[in-house]
Amino acid sequence: xxxxxxxxxxxxxxxxxxxxxxxxxxxxxxxxxxxxxxxxxxxxxxxxxxxxxxxxxxxxxxxxxxxxxxxxxxxxxxxxxxxxxxxxxxxxxxxxxxxxxxxxxxxxxxxxxxxxxxxxxxxxxxxxxxxxxxxxxxxxxxxxxxxxxxxxxxxxxxxxxxxxxxxxxxxxxxxxxxxxxxxxxxxxxxxxxxxxxxxxxxxxxxxxxxxxxxxxxxxxxxxxxxxxxxxxxxxxxxxxxxxxxxxxxxxxxxxxxxxxxxxxxxxxxxxxxxxxxxxxxxxxxxxxxxxxxxxxxxxxxxxxxxxxxxxxxxxxxxxxxxxxxxxxxxxxxxxxxxxxxxxxxxxxxxxxxxxxxxxxxxxxxxxxxxxxxxxxxxxxxxxxxxxxxxxxxxxxxxxxxxxxxxxxxxxxxxxxxxxxxxxxxxxxxxxxxxxxxxxxxxxxxxxxxxxxxxxxxxxxxxxxxxxxxxxxxxxxxxxxxxxxxx
Amino acid sequence: xxxxxxxxxxxxxxxxxxxxxxxxxxxxxxxxxxxxxxxxxxxxxxxxxxxxxxxxxxxxxxxxxxxxxxxxxxxxxxxxxxxxxxxxxxxxxxxxxxxxxxxxxxxxxxxxxxxxxxxxxxxxxxxxxxxxxxxxxxxxxxxxxxxxxxxxxxxxxxxxxxxxxxxxxxxxxxxxxxxxxxxxxxxxxxxxxxxxxxxxxxxxxxxxxxxxxxxxxxxxxxxxxxxxxxxxxxxxxxxxxxxxxxxxxxxxxxxxxxxxxxxxxxxxxxxxxxxxxxxxxxxxxxxxxxxxxxxxxxxxxxxxxxxxxxxxxxxxxxxxxxxxxxxxxxxxxxxxxxxxxxxxxxxxxxxxxxxxxxxxxxxxxxxxxxxxxxxxxxxxxxxxxxxxxxxxxxxxxxxxxxxxxxxxxxxxxxxxxxxxxxxxxxxxxxxxxxxxxxxxxxxxxxxxxxx
Numbered sequence: 027x028x029x030x031x032x033x034x035x036x037x038x039x040x041x042x043x044x045x046x047x048x049x050x051x052x053x054x055x056x057x058x059x060x061x062x063x064x065x066x067x068x069x070x071x072x073x074x075x076x077x078x079x080x081x082x083x084x085x086x087x088x089x090x091x092x093x094x095x096x097x098x099x100x101x102x103x104x105x106x107x108x109x110x111x112x113x114x115x116x117x118x119x120x121x122x123x124x125x126x127x128x129x130x131x132x133x134x135x136x137x138x139x140x141x142x143x144x145x146x147x148x149x150x151x152x153x154x155x156x157x158x159x160x161x162x163x164x165x166x167x168x169x170x171x172x173x174x175x176x177x178x179x180x181x182x183x184x185x186x187x188x189x190x191x192x193x194x195x196x197x198x199x200x201x202x203x204x205x206x207x208x209x210x211x212x213x214x215x216x217x218x219x220x221x222x223x224x225x226x227x228x229x230x231x232x233x234x235x236x237x238x239x240x241x242x243x244x245x246x247x248x249x250x251x252x253x254x255x256x257x258x259x260x261x262x263x264x265x266x267x268x269x270x271x272x273x274x275x276x277x278x279x280x281x282x283x284x285x286x287x288x289x290x291x292x293x294x295x296x297x298x299x300x301x302x303x304x305x306x307x308x309x310x311x312x313x314x315x316x317x318x319x320x321x322x323x324x325x326x327x328x329x330x331x332x333x334x335x336x337x338x339x340x341x342x343x344x345x346x347x348x349x350x351x352x353x354x355x356x357x358x359x360x361x362x363x364x365x366x367x368x369x370x371x372x373x374x375x376x377x378x379x380x381x382x383x384x385x386x387x388x389x390x391x392x393x394x395x396x397x398x399x400x401x402x403x404x405x406x407x408x409x410x411x412x413x414x415x416x417x418x419x420x421x422x423x424x425x426x427x428x429x430x431x432x433x434x435x436x437x438x439x440x441x442x443x444x445x446x447x448x449x450x451x452x453x454x455x456x457x458x459x460x461x462x463x464x465x466x467x468x469x470x471x472x473x474x475x476x477x478x479x480x481x482x483x484x485x486x487x488x489x490x491x492x493x494x495x496x497x498x499x500x501x502x503x504x505x506x507x508x509x510x511x512x
Numbered sequence: 513x514x515x516x517x518x519x520x521x522x523x524x525x526x527x528x529x530x531x532x533x534x535x536x537x538x539x540x541x542x543x544x545x546x547x548x549x550x551x552x553x554x555x556x557x558x559x560x561x562x563x564x565x566x567x568x569x570x571x572x573x574x575x576x577x578x579x580x581x582x583x584x585x586x587x588x589x590x591x592x593x594x595x596x597x598x599x600x601x602x603x604x605x606x607x608x609x610x611x612x613x614x615x616x617x618x619x620x621x622x623x624x625x626x627x628x629x630x631x632x633x634x635x636x637x638x639x640x641x642x643x644x645x646x647x648x649x650x651x652x653x654x655x656x657x658x659x660x661x662x663x664x665x666x667x668x669x670x671x672x673x674x675x676x677x678x679x680x681x682x683x684x685x686x687x688x689x690x691x692x693x694x695x696x697x698x699x700x701x702x703x704x705x706x707x708x709x710x711x712x713x714x715x716x717x718x719x720x721x722x723x724x725x726x727x728x729x730x731x732x733x734x735x736x737x738x739x740x741x742x743x744x745x746x747x748x749x750x751x752x753x754x755x756x757x758x759x760x761x762x763x764x765x766x767x768x769x770x771x772x773x774x775x776x777x778x779x780x781x782x783x784x785x786x787x788x789x790x791x792x793x794x795x796x797x798x799x800x801x802x803x804x805x806x807x808x809x810x811x812x813x814x815x816x817x818x819x820x821x822x823x824x825x826x827x828x829x830x831x832x833x834x835x836x837x838x839x840x841x842x843x844x845x846x847x848x849x850x851x852x853x854x855x856x857x858x859x860x861x862x863x864x865x866x867x868x869x870x871x872x873x874x875x876x877x878x879x880x881x882x883x884x885x886x887x888x889x890x891x892x893x894x895x896x897x898x899x900x901x902x903x904x905x906x907x908x909x910x911x912x913x914x915x916x917x918x919x920x921x922x923x924x925x926x927x928x929x930x931x932x933x934x935x936x937x938x939x940x941x942x943x944x945x946x947x948x949x950x951x952x953x954x955x956x957x958x959x960x961x962x963x
Contacts, residue, residue, distance in 0.1 A: 434790025
């Protein structure tokens with residue numbers, strides 16, 4: 027039974043529970059709802075919640091725990107010698123799972139039943155060939171212990187799946203029975219339902235915390251794996267990045283950080299003056315008509331997905347910069363360059379900077395403007411000498427937020443900046459960033475045991491810490507500044 | 513008194529002689545003012561110009577993808593080749609591969625050319641059939657297998673032309689570039705021109721681009737967005753079903769019930785930080801937790817949907833809280849005053865009034881999620897997927913693509929024809945985004961209340 031079907035059955039039971047609960051409450055008082063403590067619907071809802079919520083929680087927990095439990099059980103079946111020939115437990119288990127998935131297809135292909143499948147032996151049949159026939163390609167021949175493990179995995183996961191379905195349905199039925207049994211005209215059903223709902227609401231608000239926890243946990247755990255395989259000093263202090271999947275890679279962080287900062291710097295160089303001036307013009311100078319036209323137009327830029335900017339960099343800006351600037355100036359012949367990515371990212375950040383600055387400029391009290399005008403200052407003098415200094419902390423916060431966006435941006439740099447890790451100052455040279463390397467190390471067929479793949483998690487952790495620090499500092503600055511005027 | 517201040521105020525400067533003559537300092541200040549104003553206007557102009565260039569570049573490159581060169585001709589579906597048993601048994605007919613159909617098409621093309629009196633001197637049969645897409649035979653086979661009664665008849669069919677021929681009519685391929693191209697020769701293009709004059713070949717709307725699956729690197733003319741659009745739709749469905757209830761529930765708790773203490777503070781800081789976490793980090797989360805740890809399949813819409821849900825949650829929570837805050841306290845007080853419980857006041861009165869705002873925020877969150885690419889790259893959605901996923905819920909676990917990822921996928925291929933496809937896919941994506949935002953604006957206009 028698939029998870030979707032189980033969920034549907036549980037929900038069906040819950041709806042049934044609602045109807046039964048309501049009826050039972052009504053019949054207990056002979057159809058006169060006035061003698062009930064709560065409205066009859068609340069008795070129905072109490073049964074609904076007791077049926078659905080515990081069962082679905084059990085389902086989710088089971089789905090989380092089963093793979094881990096199964097893996098550790100099956101991994102214990104494979105002798106250390108076979109694990110060593112694969113390189114690591116993770117790699118063996120990846121093969122075991124693939125063989126287990128392929129066994130069904132093999133059975134169908136060869137017309138085997140369960141006993142025939144159980145009798146398959148790796149030392150007698152060419153399992154690799156048979157699996158390849160059904161579309162499961164393996165990197166090496168199947169060791170007997172691995173085949174046994176795969177069989178165990180397959181049968182156990184089938185049993186566990188059935189067990190899950192039974193357990194969840196039992197939980198739903200038990201909840202249904204329990205809640206129905208408790209129904210009584212004096213039961214405070216409304217309070218019960220409201221308490222239950224409140225707990226559910228609070229639980230939902232915890233998902234955000236769980237997400238952060240999941241992010242940090244996955245980054246840290248895999249980074250620890252990486253640093254076990256690769257010396258952290260080489261990662262943090264080496265100046266070369268040249269991953270080789272055959273081994274002997276150099277995975278220095280600095281070329282990537284340099285590329286990231288360089289691209290972000292150019293992006294800020296474009297977006298901060300343009301965004302800031304646009305915000306100033308819109309809030310201090312523009313008439314109603316201009317405002318009504320220009321503001322939404324700039325906001326459209328914010329709604330365009332980054333992949334569109336990436337394509338723009340790839341097919342328009344990159345070739346343009348190469349043909350009109352880089353080649354005539356003798357600075358290179360690459361259409362993907364720091365300049366391309368930085369320029370396009372700058373355009374992307376214009377609305378971000380301008381809407382943040384707009385809020386901040388509008389938060390400066392009108393009295394300060396009036397005071398400045400009263401002393402005879404022109405508009406630009408007011409802006410430069412009164413409004414900007416007053417809004418400065420907020421603007422710094424906005425710039426930091428924009429910087430954090432620029433550092434974490436992926437698609438524009440993947441398509442515009444290139445893939446060569448270099449420490450160079452020529453902006454028309456292709457360079458690469460942290461995010462580009464995360465993508466390139468983790469896409470395609472990857473085995474999660476080599477430092478070349480795991481390095482992506484260490485890069486992710488670096489990126490996460492970087493942007494988090496920028497955000498926290500920016501938020502603190504913005505908050506402090508807001509309190510000044512409110 | 514005023515005299516005295518004006519004198520000291522401009523110590524050292526020449527006293528002003530007349531109100532009608534602007535002095536040097538005023539001129540300078542006015543010039544600075546005009547300059548500053550110009551910078552502002554220039555900044556606006558630069559942003560709008562960037563938008564215009566961006567859109568024209570995408571539209572200019574992409575509109576061509578919606579039109580495709582087709583060869584329209586009568587094809588005699590020879591029963592002796594296509595249905596060897598002569599019984600019309602579909603299982604037997606399935607044994608005829610695309611090679612058999614290619615021969616039928618080749619013959620039909622030669623007949624059609626002869627009929628129109630187009631000379632094909634100096635071109636081999638292979639070169640002539642090279643004008644057709646390699647996908648044409650497969651398309652014809654599907655057509656016949658869908659309607660076996662066609663066998664034995666002569667039917668008018670519309671077949672895809674080769675990508676290079678298509679590029680020639682769209683101006684991407686020229687006679688000069690064809691000389692250097694191993695896939696097409698200038699002679700073949702001459703023939704294509706003649707065929708166009710004879711009405712055998714024409715550019716027309718290409719439904720395959722919107723509804724067909726992806727095609728291999730060598731057949732750009734057959735590549736379509738069907739799987740990507742369906743995959744994106746599945747993911748949006750998952751995001752909507754998960755993120756809306758969870759987001760609303762979390763916002764109600766934080767806005768209406770949560771006590772002000774350190775714990776709720778932590779949750780709030782958490783949510784605002786999550787909104788600013790780079791999207792690629794969510795991709796790493798999806799890879800590590802959903803795929804490696806939970807063992808969900810790669811490239812599946814369920815994983816993409818879950819990752820995008822987590823990404824969209826902060827947006828929805830922030831919008832929902834703003835909408836709840838905008839409902840005036842008098843509504844709550846009135847409900848409580850007539851004896852409603854706090855929960856009833858919120859679910860019966862506050863929430864319905866906040867609904868337009870919540871929905872607007874949700875749609876904007878969904879639009880963001882629809883355009884998101886980076887996290888999907890990490891969970892394997894870049895894989896080449898031709899087959900359509902099944903109907904939900906099983907289809908949520910089938911491999912699928914997504915619109916923005918398909919764009920990226922197209923750009924990674926060598927044939928320049930894919931640039932047109934990528935831009936065309938962007939147009940489709942932008943149209944969806946435009947529709948969603950239009951709905952959001954309409955909702956806001958129609959239902960927004962000022963209290």
